[in-house]
Amino acid sequence: EAGVTQSPTHLIKTRGQQATLRCSPISGHTSVYWYQQALGLGLQFLLWYDEGEERNRGNFPPRFSGRQFPNYSSELNVNALELEDSALYLCASPRERGPYEQYFGPGTRLTVT
């Protein structure tokens, strides 16, 4: 069974631009969680999508948004990039609906200059 995949691996943007990150969960899994891991900080919960709907979001401004497609893959969009958005963005796919054991993708390293 294929694991969680994310693309791109690295992304370099300038302040004010928009970034789009993609994630495909494990086949058959309907939920996708997004996390931000900034340098020196722990994983911060960003968004949870399940069966195409946004189920919950963390304490992030509205310029962090996303969507989930019918095939359960997901996209995270970050608008009006700021320097502090530089971080590792991780996507996770739980085995069951809800925040149970989650399987993480390799992450996208976003650098904002």
Add this chain to the structure above:
Amino acid sequence: EDKVVQSPLSLVVHEGDTVTLNCSYEVTNFRSLLWYKQEKKAPTFLFMLTSSGIEKKSGRLSSILDKKELSSILNITATQTGDSAIYLCAGSSYDKVIFGPGTSLSVIP
């Protein structure tokens, strides 16, 4: 506000030592306590502890959940250099997962 605290934040031990990592949580509508190991990028799942499963063991790693004290410990016996990593603890409710800052473990030969 939901939060997860881990201690120590950093730890250096010698191969063969036993270590205990601590985690305390305050998560509204708590459902489970999760432990992960993060070496380079993606965290890898270690244990999930719930009200129906408060103790887990896998090889040299074991974990216990104390529901009364809202805490958990992760024990690693006979540490090896390959155990060097950041160990993350997370408390989850139905609709969110709150991670702690992690404990950075370094095992030296």
